[in-house]
Amino acid sequence: MLSPTFVIDGIYKSMEGPKASRYIQLENSEKLLWITGFDVKALDATTNDALPNDYICHMNVDLNDAQYYSYWQLNDRIGMQYPRMTSLSHGLEHFDFPKGYGVPIIGKDFLFITTQTLNHNQPKIFKKVKHEVGVKYEAYNKSQKPLMTRTVYIQLPFDKNDPFKGPLDTASNQCIPVETKNHTYCDKAGNMLSGHWVIPKGTRTYRSSIQEQLQIKDSLRLHFSAPHVHPFATSISIYDKTTDKTIFTCNVKNYKNRIGLEKIETFSSEKGIWLYGNHEYELVMTCNNTSKTEQDMMGSMFLFFYDKELDEKIQNKL
The missing domain is CATH 2.60.120 (Jelly Rolls)
Structure with missing residues (x-):
């Protein structure tokens, strides 16, 4: 096309x-x-x-x-x-x-x-x-096995009464949103969250729960992940809080002589890895803003799981 x-x-x-x-x-x-x-x-x-x-x-x-x-x-x-x-x-x-x-x-x-x-x-x-x-x-x-997609993304809380006030406490998980119209969400407690935020100069780590986005009832077997990040991101991972282990990390390589991303790693496995409904998972991203100004950031992954239910439908239909 x-x-x-x-x-x-x-x-x-x-x-x-x-x-x-x-x-x-x-x-x-x-x-x-x-x-x-x-x-x-x-x-x-x-x-x-x-x-x-x-x-x-x-x-x-x-x-x-x-x-x-x-x-x-x-x-x-x-x-x-x-x-x-x-x-x-x-x-x-x-x-x-x-x-x-x-x-x-x-x-x-x-x-x-x-x-x-x-x-x-x-x-x-x-x-x-x-x-x-x-x-x-x-x-x-x-012989092929079907995959289904689940999209997970980092959502960070911000002050809905004064969203662009800074600087923020570096120990907090809050953010300053790039804007409050798009990529803005509200959690069950009424807190405002942003998926598109401003990063200061220097290194930072950002993380948020992806439990609701995963929608795992019992267990799912993950075979592929395609991350999406912006320049100055350096890695993005899925972390299992229940076992205190990183499931996998996709490293991000930035250009050294200009702004931009040279390579974003994917996760790919024929064998697959299991994620469980009774575990708590987070998406974790590290950034290093080496520019002279604040930059915008996002962090998400398209996760592809083996779709057992659809596989059975295909076998029965054909």
Whole structure:
């Protein structure tokens, strides 16, 4: 899929650049297909030459969850979480699921693809850019195992009466939100939380509970994780508070000569690791703001678990 042409004419930090969305179908058929990976590239809109990934902010893939789950008679899942399958971003422009695993989809079902531009480092610029999105898939051969997505993200409390007052106590878990309209949530106790916050200069660690986001009833086996973070993040982990152990860590490599992410590690395992409903889990992120000013930050993961219930539905249906 090729995006429309985007004009980059100044600095666009994360989530600020021109963006566009399109629907795609993998095939115009009723075939059961298996999505095995994604990639996104930046191209010069005039010459089609490859450009640095510095012009890629996001590539989001959303499902029509009502259509998707009703087909498999899993209606209790509809509307239970935001219907985003996954996201690629600067530093993680491609990934493949572990061998033998993927996301099942009917060929004619629509995927909603959104791409957004980025430019952290060139204030004087006029460049026309397109994004080329690739979806890797294969025919179902009765051996692949289905994955389902759960999105987890750091949410930090802030003062709803004076949200932008600082500095904050470094020992507190509070934040100053970037703004209070988007990525703002309210917990059961009425506290305001932000998923998009300001980080000061220097090193910091941020953490929050992901219990409600995981929605684990008994246990789930995790096979893949695709993190999303902003520049100056250095790692993101899932931590088991019950056992006092880090489940896994994805390290983040920043460019040394400019603002941006060179590489975000993923977690990938054919064997998988078990997460349990009676354990308490946190998402933990470390940051090192080496710039001269405050920066914006987010921390999230797209977690892919083996979907036993859907596997049984597929076997019975076919």
